Amino acid sequence: MAGFKSTEKYIASRDLEVAVNAAVTLQRPLLVKGEPGTGKTVLAHEVAAALGLPLIEWHVKSTTKAQQGLYEYDAVSRLRDGQLGDPRVHDIANYIVRGKLWDAFEADEQVVVLIDEVDKADIEFPNDLLLELDRMQFFVYETRKTIAAKHRPVVIITSNNEKELPDAFLRRCFFHYIRFPDRETMERIVQAHYPDIRKDLAREALNVFFQVRDVPGLKKKPATSELLDWLKLLMVEDLPVEALRTNEKQLVIPPLYGALLKNEQDVHLFERLAFLARRGG
């Protein structure tokens, strides 16, 4: 089987490669956590691309139920059809709506399933999927049919750590925590995304970026995705490098800061620090 490795667009550390390959080989779910914006969701796309498999995405919201991923019985439609005298009403199978996991289990080839932001859902959500993810099969109560996976899919689950996941669920997964990339890795990531960026611009921008991340007390530290957005803006605006140049001590508000700082308290904090720095320097 083709293993998962860093691609031109996605820089994966060795520990991430090992974790993904272990999950693929043993056909167990892989749980990925990490700061927002460090590429958790993108990972699933890259794994699917690297293994040459189609990707089925299931984005979880606070109201999502585990059952919705398997199937839903649309009782309301059936009731309506019954009232209108539609002949379809006699076969209950007409009102079973397939969920994402059903699609994945019935697919003719192996697929990659992304269960995105599993922690957004109700606290019971992961527990309700235990058996389904373990055996890769489920029972449709209404039609008395068991749906079993033709090929066990590669399951990638992401979590933003808003809720703790139950032990029984964790025990069945491989786990990987994406750490925030260090400067060297970050340079490679920038290079991978914008191969034609000017060297000096990238260097100065990274200086500013890490300086901003170092400011104590920021509510939301900018992460990789913010950096990439910001670099794109800088390239489009074609700013001179001097606009970014800072010295070690002096803190200045970076141009187009809106891409980096995402809430007004952070901007406010930054302005005050910059003001103090100017006065002090």
Add this chain to the structure above:
Amino acid sequence: MFSHLVLALRSAGLPASITEYLTLMAAMKAGVAEYSIEDFYYLARATLVKDERHLDKFDRVFAHCFKGLEPPEGVKVEDLPEEWLRKLAEKMLSPEEMEKIKALGGFDAIMNRLKELLEEQKGRHQGGSKWIGTAGTSPFGAYGYNPEGVRIGQEESRHRRAVKVWDKREYRDLDDTVELGTRGMKMALRRLRRFARQGAATELDIADTIRSTANNAGTLDLKMVPERHNTVKVLLFLDVGGSMDDHVKLTEELFSAARTEFKHLEYYYFHNFPYEKVWKNNRRRFEETIPTWQVLRTYGPDYKLIIVGDAAMSPYEITMQGGSVEHYNDEPGTVWLERLSSHYRRSAWLNPTPRQSWAHVRSITMVNDLMEGRMFPLTVNGIDEMTRELSR
């Protein structure tokens, strides 16, 4: 084959199970890690650790199992991160003192020397003029006479005089970080209520459905209401005595105002640090004590433990046997806190002192480390954070 790793992890308090061990074996057999130690380390980590809070502990246990280093136990001076020492020292030294440091070859020289000493030193040390410990004339350790001293673990009274707040975090422009007032109390109550009503489940409102279906001339119109949970059980441990009393009163009021939202709410008192006994009635604290073991047995792990205390004390009260200021404790405080926080998986420490000053008091940092970072300020914002952490 690697069962000793799993056993060592379990004894260090990491919840590794047989299932996970078997998974690791299966992965090894399938050749995921091949023959590289590094890959094996990554694989073992992905299999056995399921929470990033445990990653550091795993690293230490792994190193111990495969290299034979010191096993982790509690918080030791040697474990203090360098930045922490550096920050502490920077904060406690005046510019004149900083000048004198140059006598020893500058700050980096001191830090390097400290590092060397920490590597050389085995075991605790007191007195003397070279080793790191307490009451010596060496530049390293607490209660030192050397102006170049890097203080490690000093008591608060002396400490407080020495504090120089150059910290950049002293911006109090955000309303939700100020201490609880009357308005703040209402807000905090709302947070606690939310804490009690967890989950986004929805259920059918039958009465409303019948009514609106009738209104719709018989065409079905479903009405849903959010489900209400009222199953949160809270165990409060309150620090009493001295500066804590006002805060304790406030906290008690706060939690009893919200108590209808909880299924159970129990109070216990302790002084400075929870040891082997706590009490229910503060006036009769010496006559009527309750063994902490009994509390652990009575209230199961489904309780959420909230400890309220300023955590300002001598480090010895936390780490040493017999360190308590009131009685002789047979087991150090760390043992008791670890026992409590491993029994109650959802636990937090509420601290009435402002968060900015935590880093200045060594015992607070120690307690925060023991709680694995689950210490929150007694403010609306802090209660909000705590609520989120406890109801995860």
